[in-house]
Amino acid sequence: EVLLVQSGPEMKKPGESLRISCKGVGYNFPPYWIGWMRQKPGKGLEWMGIVYPADSDTRYSPSFQGQVTISADKSINTAYLQWNSLKASDSAMYFCARSLTRDDFEIWGQGTLVTVSS
Amino acid sequence: QSALTQPPSASGTSGQTVTVSCSGTSSNVGSNYVYWYQQLPGTAPKLLIYRNNRRPSGVPDRFSGSKSGTSASLVISGFRSEDEADYYCAAWDTSVGGHYVFGSGTTVTVL
Numbered sequence: 735e736v737l738l739v740q741s742g743p744e745m746k747k748p749g750e751s752l753r754i755s756c757k758g759v760g761y762n763f764p765p766y767w768i769g770w771m772r773q774k775p776g777k778g779l780e781w782m783g784i785v786y787p788a789d790s791d792t793r794y795s796p797s798f799q800g801q802v803t804i805s806a807d808k809s810i811n812t813a814y815l816q817w818n819s820l821k822a823s824d825s826a827m828y829f830c831a832r833s834l835t836r837d838d839f840e841i842w843g844q845g846t847l848v849t850v851s852s
Numbered sequence: 853q854s855a856l857t858q859p860p861s862a863s864g865t866s867g868q869t870v871t872v873s874c875s876g877t878s879s880n881v882g883s884n885y886v887y888w889y890q891q892l893p894g895t896a897p898k899l900l901i902y903r904n905n906r907r908p909s910g911v912p913d914r915f916s917g918s919k920s921g922t923s924a925s926l927v928i929s930g931f932r933s934e935d936e937a938d939y940y941c942a943a944w945d946t947s948v949g950g951h952y953v954f955g956s957g958t959t960v961t962v963l
Contacts, residue, residue, distance in 0.1 A: 769952070771897075778957040779889070779897065779940055795951045829896055837944045837952060838887060840908060842896040 736760040738768075738830055738843035745849045746820050754846045756830030758811040764788035767833045768813040770804055773845075774826045782828075784836060785813055793836075820850045855880060856941050856955035863961045864931040872958045874924040874941035880953055882922040884944040888915075889954075891938045900939070901926065933962045 737759040746752055756768060769784040783794040787806035794804070806813040813830060828846045831839035857875040864870040876882065888901035899908055901917035904924065914929045928935055941955040 771954075778938075779891075779942075779954045781942075781952040781954060784952070793950060796948050831897075837885060837942070838899060838902045839889070839897075840899045840902070842898070845896055 736832075736841055738832060738841055740828075740830060740843040740846045743847040743849070745851070747852055748820055748822055748850055750820050750850075751816070751818050752820055752848065753814050753816040754828060754848065756813045756815075756843050758813075758832070761811075763806065763808045763811045763813075765834065767836050768806060769831050769833055769836075769839055770802075770813075770815045771829045771831065771839075772798075772826045773829065779829075782815070784833070787811075787813065820848075822850050822852075824848060825850045855945060855953035856943065858939075858941060858955040858958045860956070861959045861961070863963050864928070865963045866931060866933060868931050870928040870931045870935075870960055872926040872928075872939050872941075872960065874926070874955050876922050876924070876943060876953075878922060879947040880922075880943040880945040881919065881924055881941075883946060886917065886919050886924040887942045888917055888926045889940045889942065890935075891940065893937070897940065928960070931962070936961050 741755045770782040772780045782798040783804045785792045785804045785806045787808040803816040830843040832841040885903045889897040890900045891897040904919040905917045916927045945953045
């Protein structure tokens, strides 16, 4: 079975750093892209960016450029979403998803809940 | 503010046809494929329609998609209570270096 397994919930303070992960199970990362999406409580989906693990080609939404770092390690079938300095407004559920063409997200992870509070 | 505009809500009785609209621009819907996702409460989204009107394996044929110009539609024929969910359209946007955009989302409920 093909799955994306995300890391567990995180509770952090403002200003702290964080990296969450998304591991592909049952398939090899290349030739798929991995995208990251944010969903705040009661709100819609927002596309943050996408990475091509085969060569680490990365694209960001203008809204998230400079705010987060997306990366991947194809040797362990894992993609990452990283913050250097969290803000309370980063509190949300984060989903990773797989796409063959950058725009058809056909397999999704279960989501990682990030809570940032002092 | 989402790049793609959807009505906040839609509803229907069992067996009815429910339509969800999605309005974009020439840089997204007008020039790229449209995708539709279904998100049941408390779960991850699921790909429902890809490349405007194609259904992934396992998606019931009561779900269909279409596109015309800068607008797209999702049609649920023979609406069922288990179809109550949030629905999002999405497309690649070729402006500002290229990025993906989701619609604002439509909550579909049974009357």
